[in-house]
Amino acid sequence: MTERKFQRLAVSELGAWLGANPDALILDARDANAFAAGNIETSVRLDGRNHEGLIFSTPKSRPVFIYCYRGNASQTYAQQFADFGFRNVADLVGGWEGLQKALAHRPAVDAGLATWLNNNGFSDVQTAGTHGNTPLMHAAWKGEASVVDALLAAGARVDAVNNDGNTALWLACVSNDPAIVQRIASAGADIDHANLTGATSLMYAASSSKPDIVATLLALGADPLIQTQDDFSALDMAASVECLQLLRAATRTAKQA
Structure with a gap:
């Protein structure tokens, strides 16, 4: 064969x-x-x-x-x-x-979402644009919670990855909005997805000094023990005292489990 x-x-x-x-x-x-x-x-x-x-x-x-x-x-x-x-x-x-x-069989896109897609250069709910970012990634990055909800309702995929291997969950962390992170996670996003360098959303949030996002991800079950290709964990990347404290406690708990 x-x-x-x-x-x-x-x-x-x-x-x-x-x-x-x-x-x-x-x-x-x-x-x-x-x-x-x-x-x-x-x-x-x-x-x-x-x-x-x-x-x-x-x-x-x-x-x-x-x-x-x-x-x-x-x-x-x-x-x-x-x-x-x-x-x-x-x-x-x-x-x-x-x-x-x-x-x-695709869910209908309402007029408001259709206008948003057109204004932001997207042809439909799923097709990616610049840098491989999907509409959901773009809305999450911009912190547009109502658009994120509309896109998810219209069937936007939470597992799609951009050219860097990041998902919409990562872009939601960039916007520093815990509510959007929770919404995308509730839609089935992989909390521990690693990008092309082996970095997770938790690592990004820790390295960017976003304690509210770190706390949200940990509450959602993110694994603090995962390491990058260079053997760095989220704890190693913590850029603020708040993140460091959150990850120390989570790491101790995870190791004891």
Whole structure:
């Protein structure tokens, strides 16, 4: 059996992948009529006559995303691109039909949220923008609690990560708003998620001298014993007496457990 060298994306993963790869070549492997009736923005139609030209004219460092009707033909094309040395290739499980079904069942976005999305440069609730930040990340970073609530109600994912590997929970910590941190955590966010450097939200809050956020995260169950790639814990990073005291107590309790 040939080893698959490309990534298969679920519809729920598509927005984050496109946000993380804004320069991706998007290829639609459906017929001309289907493509004309509707397609993903900026996509190029792919067929048996132009696929070799695209393979040889596209830099192999460029990400490639391919979708078809139901996710079958896209796998064949994706494997071809991967076999020719493209390092970041993905296709869509369920294809265009799966995407349309997901969109049809997506919670409605009210007029106020739609206006906010448009004013902040977002096309929809899930698709990421600058630096891979989703609308939920952006609202959390700006400390806009009512928008955070609206986005969560509209189905915004709390597990999406930006280009640094941070989630909306981390961005909520940046805004220094314990209520937003609690709201995102209650929606199912991983309290102990670590970014690309191995740092958690608790570590960030400690190093940024945000004792209210440290206290909130600890109350939500954040693990003070987790260490970064350089073996530093949140306690090691504490930048204020208040954070130091909170983390000393939490660390003692965690070690005794």
